[in-house]
Structure formats: structure tokens, C-alpha cells
Amino acid sequence: MWTDRLQFFEIMFKKTLQVFAVLVCVLLGGIFLTLLVKSLPAIVSQGIRFVTGKEWDPVMGNFGAIPFVEGTLITSFVALLISIPFSLSIAIFLGEYFKQTWFSSVIKSIVELLAGIPSVVYGFFGLFVLVPFVRSLETPLGITPYGVGIFSAALILALMIVPYSASMSREVIALVPSDLKEAAYSLGATRYEVLRYIILPYASSGIFAGTLLALGRAMGETMAVTMVIGNSNLIPESLFGPGNTMASVIANEFTEATDKVHLASLIELGLYLFVITVVINSVGRYIISKFTIETQTQ
Amino acid sequence: MNQEILKIQNLNVYIGDTHIVKDISMGFLRKNITAVMGPSGCGKTTLIRCINRMHELIPTAKVTGEITLYGRDLYAFNPIYVRRKIGMVFQRPNPFPTMSIYDNVLAGYQLNGVSLTRQEKDHIVQDALKKAALWEEVKDNLHRKGTFLSGGQQQRLCIARALAMKPKILLMDEPTSALDPKATSHIEELLIELKKSVTIVIVTHNIAQASRISDSTAFLYMGELVEYESTKKMFTVPKDKRTEEYLIGKFG
Amino acid sequence: MIKTNMPLRMVKDKASQGLVFLFSVLLAIPLMVILFYVVKNGLGVMSWTFLTHLPKPVGESGGGISNAIVGTLILVGLASLVSIPMGIFTGIYLSEYGNTKTAKYVRLCVEVLQGIPSIVIGIVAYVWVVVTLGHFSAISGGVALGMMMLPVITLSTEETIKLIPKTLKEASLALGVPYYRTMLSVILPTGLNGILTGALLGISRVAGETAPLLFTAFGSPFMNANITKPIQSLPLLIFNYSTSPYEEWQKLGWGASFLLISMIFCLSLITKGVTRKR
Ligand SMILES: Nc1ncnc2c1ncn2[C@@H]1O[C@H](COP(=O)(O)OP(=O)(O)OP(=O)(O)O)[C@@H](O)[C@H]1O
Ligand SMILES: [Mg+2]
Secondary structure (H helix, E strand, C coil): CHHHHHHHHHHHHHHHHHHHHHHHHHHHHHHHHHHHHHCHHHHHHHCCHHHHCCCEECCCCEECCHHHHHHHHHHHHHHHHHHHHHHHHHHHHHHHHCCCCHHHHHHHHHHHHHHHCCHHHHHHHHHHHHHHHHHHHHHHHCCCCCCCCHHHHHHHHHHHHHHHHHHHHHHHHHCCCHHHHHHHHHCCCCHHHHHHHHHHHHHHHHHHHHHHHHHHHHHHCCHHHHHHCECCCCCCCCCCCCECCHHHHHHHHHHHCCCHHHHHHHHHHHHHHHHHHHHHHHHHHHHHHHHHHHHHCC | CCCEEEEEEEEEEEECCEEEEEEEEEEEECCCEEEEECCCCCCHHHHHHHHCCHHHHCCCEEEEEEEEECCEEHHHCCHHHHHHHEEEECCCCCCCCCCEHHHHHHHHHHHCCCCCCHHHHHHHHHHHHHHCCCHHHHCCCCCCEHHHCCHHHHHHHHHHHHHCCCCCEEEEECCCCCCCHHHHHHHHHHHHHHCCCCEEEEECCCHHHHHHHCCEEEEEECCEEEEEEEHHHHHHCCCCHHHHHHHCCCCC | CCCCCHHHHHHHHHHHHHHHHHHHHHCHHHHHHHHHHHHHHHHCCCCHHHHHCCECCCCCCCECCHHHHHHHHHHHHHHHHHHHHHHHHHHHHHHHCCCCHHHHHHHHHHHHHHHCCHHHHHHHHHHHHHHHHCCCCHHHHHHHHHHHHHHHHHHHHHHHHHHCCHHHHHHHHHCCCCHHHHHHHHHHHHCHHHHHHHHHHHHHHHHCCCHHHCCCCECCCCCCCCCCCCECCHHHHHHHHHCCCCHHHHHHHHHHHHHHHHHHHHHHHHHHHHHHHC
16 A cells, blocks of 8 residues: 555655664774774784883884874964964954954954865965974074974964864853843943853853863864974974874875884874874763753753 | 544543643534634643644654544554645644745645646645635735745645645644734634635634634643533533633633 | 942953954964965966866976866765765754754764864775775775765754754644655755755865875876776875975965865855855
């Protein structure tokens, strides 16, 4: 009967939806397993030395990841520090102080344009404009004038994550209930006081989560960093010295890694990057969803 | 001649663990308008949604009891078949925003994959729109989007969309509560005209409306059917105290 | 009257406002500088030859980047082919079953997928496709980019469908239209603009990606339409040329940067146009 055929289509459609949804989870699991299995040779041959070793020497078969872990942590935290005043200002600018004025649409466009520039173009610009500029600053300061290095990478990285963390913080600030703000204003508070004592404390967990997610981004960013960080496999000697991040060393050495353990070591770096970003994203998203639910039930 | 087209027997509805509709039994007479009244939250919407099985959209809803159409168990059919025989008009007008007026009227056919000739289509559209008393107002704009119409016109378009499927029964859930008085009276006149060809069940909060258009009235209170009578009788000599209190406006 | 230090409060108020203003406006400077250099160095390179010819060997001047333009289009097309339908279906699932436990896990997976660094996606596409085929290929690059597009499309489809009034779905079901047809013929067309926006966002996210292509699509100096062979793309070309020692290539790199940025900005303008029409 025609209704039987319909029933069949109905069930097929619902099953298709479910299959696709489950497929996404399988994809994520598959990514993890792939990274794990393919890094086994390195895990077996290097063992704990991989995470404690300070030497990365493919010729001698020594793979210690400390230089890259340090490189990743320093670049991304410095970048985060530089970016916070900018991203927070923009979030407040767009979400509170100059909400829906023509000026805020200009700022919004600037942020969108920055977000639209591809990583490789940031790197290109960094290599040809920023690096010579940093070098010219380093000479009078008495620092070895590499130009390329951790600091240049952090500068570019900061610029790249500002749009992301600004938009995250703005969404959170926009969720602060307006009756709270109005209550404070009606008590005679100034804008600064409302911001300082109402908005920021209220939104703090959400802003923290947004910053965490931005950190996750910064740690995984590859191209721009690779192009300006100097690609040295030693522990960075200073903030201005050359180095490498976990992501940038993968980009540099992956196609040249003919040795099995070398390739597996690079994949193991990828595995750690994966695990770190999964944790950061899960925690960040969890905080944000909790924050959103709280504001909605009030 | 006045046979019961639709019969509900010992109907109970649970959503999750809450007992919403409590052991209701009632019959609906052919080509009559039956009004369902009662205070907010008493289960009117839930009751009429069981009739075209829309309650099945709520995963936690459970129904016991029996509903029969022409003496045959509604729940033995495919819900899709039931819904084609029993049309529904909602509280807020909801024409399909991507479709023209013409396509909106034909939506039931086109979305169900029924192929029609141009003539058949024109005929169905004209017939349904005339029955819904909308034809004169839109006949020159049939291929414009239905969302440009006024609220009352949109609601009549939704009635036309339901009528186009030639349903035996038309369920209406507060169809005029989102409309102004003029559009409301327009639709009331339309309903009286419509009952020549279709059986109507209408949920309404408007006591005057029920008295103006309905033949019989059911009064629900906290999920129970308190009183079910001919409208004339109920409005002059209500049997139950709660009905009387409701009619003189003691509950909101 | 309670005494407060009104002048100090006002100064603090003005100062905070000034700081917020200053930092926001300051961000325009790096943007201007970047755009200035890209336009200054890139605009002069633009020509018909640049757009339609293949690159010349080192030492010869002139030549173009047509292979990279075609390659980028092919890679983005391959990525869209799988990720758009899959993203739409997953998005429908999330919006329809959003409150179930499974759906919450699925949404978390999608969000986590969105946060995975592109270089890691590159590794995975390498293992899955390049190792299997035995060589670099356009298809492996498409797989990598597709994985990056998928979450964007999924989440924007979910958002879009959630915003469509429930009564529309009910109206269709009440006409006896089956559920699958209701979703495909009523709900999807109603949300078309939002879904299109998501697809365009996804495309502009991956069009400029380099890292996942380094060891998948790999790059190639030739014109190639065979998806099992390595293929050039604009971002890859920019990377290779900008880090090369040849001034001629660096020039082409600026030209390619100008072209890529223009393409991405145009895409976002189109996206805005689509969004506004909603
Ligand atoms: N989807 C649902 N999930 C849980 N409870 C529901 C759901 N729909 C309705 N209910 C509950 O069922 C009861 C009856 O609801 P119903 O909508 O049938 O009332 P009503 O008589 O139509 O009210 P109104 O006049 O306000 O439209 C209410 O207490 C309501 O909270
Ligand atoms: Mg109701």
C-alpha cells in the first residue's frame, strides 16, 4: 500500500539523518585513532624521552619535543597577552559603548577584514615587512638582530586571534541582561562603573572561555608562524630568538621525513596538538553553554 | 440524518508523567460546528491535536482510548492519511513563506507529490479560495508571495489551504485570537457558510464567538469534559456550576 | 546626600571610554599596512597573462598562475561536494533532535572538530588518502578542506533551522505531508538563505588554507584537472613563492595574495548580500 512505501521513506530519512550525525562523531574518533596508531613507532622507540627530551635531531634519531612545546607555549601566551587589551576593547566597543552606531560598523568591518586575511598572507607580510621592522628595532636595543623569531611570530599571531576572541567576548557581553545594567544606571553609576562592577564580573566566565578558545587557536596556527619564527629546533634562547612550534615543525619537516620514526614523531606532535585543542574546546564550549543557559533562565 | 462522524471514547493523554486529558468521551455531529472551551491550560489544544494525531510530534506523549472516524479506528491508519482527511488551522496564520498564494493553496497536493494538470490546479485553487472567501481579494495577485497579505487574509489563505485537500473535518485552534475584530467577524461568517460542506471543531476562548457560531459546545476543565451540550442549552441553563462560573467570566 | 568623589568618577569614566576607543581604532593600523603592501605589490602584477598563463621556469620573467586559480576552484569544489550535503543533514539532525543526549554529543563533536588545528587535519588526510593512493593528490586536499568546512556548515544549518517558526512545520504535517518531505520541501527552502550563508562562510574559511594542503594537494607547476594528481592552489603558491629566493616569484606571490584576498573579500560581500535578503 502507498502508506507502507511512505513509512519506508520516513524511516529511511530519519535513519539518514542519524547516520550522518553519527558519522561526524566517527570522524572525530577516527582522527584520534589515526594519530594514535601512526605515532606508535615514535611512542615505542622514544617513550617518555619524547616529552622530556630537549634535543630534536632526526639524523641521530633523537626526538625530544621540549623545544617545540616551549615554542608553542611562549608564542601563544605572548600573543594572547598582546591581544587581550585589543579584543576586550573591541568587544566592549561593539557590545556596549558604541553599540549600533556607524562607528561600530566601521570597527566591525575592520575586524571582519582582519579575520578574512588568510594565514599565509599574514606570513608573507610578516616575512617581508614585520621581520625587517623588528630587526631594525633589535639592533639599537643590543639584541641579536634575527628579525625572525618567537617575538615576531607572537606579534602576527596576536593580530590573527584578535578578531576571534573579540567576537567571542562580544557575544558574551551582549548576553548580560539589560535590566541589570539599567538597575545600576538608575542608582547613578557611571558607564565605567557599570562595566567594571556589573558587566565584566557577570561575563567573566564567558570571557575566560572565549580567551581559552582563542588560546587553542593560537596554539594550532601554522602557516604565519612557520614563516616568521625562524625554524630553529633548539630551545629558544630568548623571546627574540628563533624557535619552532609544534605546528610549525610539522609543516617544515613532514614532507622531508623519510625515516619512519621521524614521521611518527611528527604525527605524535600532531596527536598532542589534537588532544590539547580537544580539551581546550570542550572546556571552553562547556563554560559558554553553561553561561548561556544561566543567562536565559534568569 | 445527524449522524456522528467522529467519536472519541475514553480518551486519556499523558505528556511525560502528567495526565493532561482525562477520560473524555464525546461525539461530533456531521456538518456541525462544535466549540471547545475552557480556561487556559485545560487541554483543549491537546485534545484536538489527538484527532489529527499531531500530538505524535511530542515524543513523550502517550494516548489511550479510541477515536473513530466513520466508525473506523483512527489509530489504525497511517497518520499521514488521517491528516489528509482531517485538516487543521492554527492560532497564528502560517502560510509557507517561500510559496506564492497559488502554490500555498496547492501545497497539500504538491508536497504530497500528486501531479495535476494546469486545469485541475486552477480549479482547485479557485474553488478553495472562493470557499475561504478570499478569491475576490487575491485573484489578481495569485502568483505573489502569501506573506504580503494582511493577518486576516493570511488566516483565510490557511483555511483555503486546508479546504483544498477536501477534508471531512476541519480542526481550528483559536483561529481568530491573533486577528482584529473585523477580520474575526469575516472568518465567523465564513465558518457558518463552510459548515454546509464540512464538519468543524473549533477551540475558542471567546464565549461570544462560541455562542454566535457553534451548534454544540464542550466545556473542559482541568482535562475533564465537564459539560457537552447544544450551545443554546448550555448558554441558557448550564448544568454544572463550573460551566456557569466560566460563562459569567469567573476564570480568565 | 552620600558623598562620592564625583570628579574622580567622571575621569575614570572618560578614561575607560578613551582607552576602549583607542585600542579599537589602533587595530585599523596593521590592517591598513597589510592591505597597503598587498595592493602596492600585488596590483601591478595583475594582468591578463597573470590570470591565464602558467608559471615560467626560474629566470624567465612573466608567466601567470592560472594553474593555481583552477586548482583552488577544484579543491574548494571537491571539499564542498561532500561537506555541504553532510553538513546540512547533520545540521537538520541537531536542530530536530537537539535536546537528546546523543545530539548533545554530536554537537560537541562538531564544535571540537571546528577547533582542530588545520595542520592536524592535513596529517590525517595524508594518512587516509595520500598513503592509500601512494601519492599526493587533489582529492586528498579536498578531503582535508572538506573536514574543515563541515562544522561551519553544520552549525549554521542548525542555527538557521532553529529560527524557523515551529508552526510552519506543523502546517505542513497537518496537510498530511510526510516528515521527510516537510523537512526537504518546506523547511530547507525556507532556510535557504541561512544555509547558503553557511556554505559561503565555509568556503571562505577554507579557500585561504595552506597548512592542510602542504602534504596532501602538495602543489604542482602544471595545469591539472585530474583529481588523483597533485594540484596547485593559490595559498600553496603564495607560500612557495614568498619563501623562495627569486624576486620574480616573490612578485607573483604578491599578485596571488592580492587575488586571493580579493576573492575572499568578494565572497564575504556576497555572503552579506545573501544574509540581508533574509
Ligand atoms: N509539549 C508539551 N510538553 C509538556 N507539556 C505540555 C506540552 N504541551 C502542552 N503541555 C501541557 O498540557 C497542558 C494542556 O495544554 P494545552 O495546550 O492543551 O492547553 P489549552 O487548553 O490549549 O490552553 P490555551 O488555552 O492556553 O491554549 C498544559 O498544562 C501544558 O503545560
Ligand atoms: Mg491551546
